[in-house]
Amino acid sequence: MSDQTTEPRTAGATNNPLGALQDPTPDKPPRSQWLEVWDQLRKHKGALWGGFVLAFITLGVLIGPLIWQVDAQKLDIRSKDMRPIYVALWDSSAKTGWHRPLGTDNLGRDILANIIAGGRASMAVGWAAMLLTIFLGTFIGVTAGYFRRLDGVLMRLTDLFLSLPLLPLLLVAVTLFRQPLVSRFGPEGGMFILIVTIIGITSWMQTARIVRGEVLALKEREFVLAARSIGTQDGAIIRRHLLPNVISPIMVSATLGLAAAIITESALSFLGVGFPSDFPTWGKLLADAVPRMEKYPERVLLPGLMISLTVLSVNYLGDGLRDALDPRIRGR
């Protein structure tokens, strides 16, 4: 790009002294920042695959129930303990059937339908907790970075939260607050609110630290000074000038937050303090299957694979985004 602009300028300087004052017209329309980012992201194979797999899983759990119209909660005790269809490949005497492609559990519930329903719950918890984390982290980070008076207090608070033992505290909080919330919002709604809030409250610290650092550097820059000199209010400076500039670290920590939230929710379900048994999530399905995994290993493997695949794809996407959003290494 630089060689296109300098050439007419030097040519003009030798012939016409006024040429230096004329702006050369670029021969291509300017490209938006997001187009550049997309170009860079496409070069990162892992990120592309991660995004593809994540989109596939998300679409699968969203429109899956429309295609596979089997009730996940329907008990069919006659066809209980069926094996997945692929088991018939090496064990022709196994109880399999095409109407239950991934088999059934010990109460005859369809496993494919359960995995789709569990995925909906896990993804919903993951996205909601991630959004809450990002909101809290950005809010505290921007406030601490922009208003010097609040900086000390908020950063001490962040340090304090960072020295809390998170998993033990999550366990304590879920067991303690389960009863009042469940009685107010119902067993599923109450647990959803509780788990999302608790994950959000205990995981905003990294985002807040990164955002604060960026804001501290940005608010000393000339464009913020220029904005302030024409009388822009603090709120407008933050919204119009600071937030768009810290969007890339926020997006990277959003991907990490999504992965962490899915893992934490499954861990809580696995330890038996998550959702009730008739409300499947991937972690719950995995935990319920562990006692009988010698005879039916697929009931552990399938939800476990779904969790790992989702988290792996999110992590790869985050890795690619980090590279693509960093202008210093873009275009290499």
Place this chain on the structure above:
Amino acid sequence: MLTFTIRRTILAIPTLLFISLAIFLLLQLAPGDPMAQVPLTVPAEVKQQMREALGLGAPWYVQYWKWLVQMFWIEPKVAIDALFGTSLYQDELRVISWQTRSPVMDIVMQRIPQTLWVVGVAYVVAIIIALPIGIYSAYRQYSMFDNAGTFFSMIGFSIPPYFTGPLLIVIFAVNMPQDSFWWFPSTYDTTHKVVDWDSFGVQVRQMFLPVMVLALQITAQLNRFMRSSVLDNLNQDYVRTARAKGLPERVVLLLHVLRNSMIPVVTVIALQIPNIFGGAIITEVIFKVNGIGQLLITALFANDLPMVMTLTFIFAALIVIFNIIADVLYGLLDPRIRYE
């Protein structure tokens, strides 16, 4: 350096007090009742007296103060007595578990060795595996080996322990023939005593699966840190100087680069130790290791608030202590760092 250490230690005291207060207030909201298990034939006023005997009648600040006194005045006396054979402890009331009606710290001291063994060995195994992989990955950046290492780390990050645990059990404990060398027990037997080489072998075998699960996670993280730290140092001027002097590549990498890139890695290792204790809860539950993580879970389900309070505080104290250790180590290892 010494003043810095002392100042950090003194500053840690209010932090720990605040954390303990926060945990205590959180537990005050607990709906559970320790008398729920008492038979219904016991009259209500007797139950009330039993609650007051447990110290539940007093306002929260009195309860908190009593916990503080028990934890930081009476328990240290017991500990000193046990260590040096003195008799400072005069039968004062210690922190009592509601489940077993015995002192909490006695139970914790019984459980800590199991956790320490499994977590400690996993940590050492992870360090031994992760550091060479990280160094070689950085030295041959973007090579086949490096890409494989990145993929391995990503998998280690992404597969949670509650999946790897059952997976390893299915492979090594269920589907493996019992008489094969590669068969490993899926549960951890705490009563097993190491007296000779055979029983040592049994101990190693029963630690194998939980250690593998924990080590996979730690390896994935440490490997990434080591790689990026070595990469940072490989571009430094002193590396070019060392090469220009004609030093062999081995010396440049293993003496000059390694020593400098170990500085951040050592602090990360120190910082991660308390997280590992927290993360070991799941591994302990899967492999039935009766360590402090499993103790916390059972205490939570049994509504044993003094036990939960003490254990959560121990986890918090570990984090604060290792934060200080990491800071001090960083200053000791890197003379360029000067704490004012």
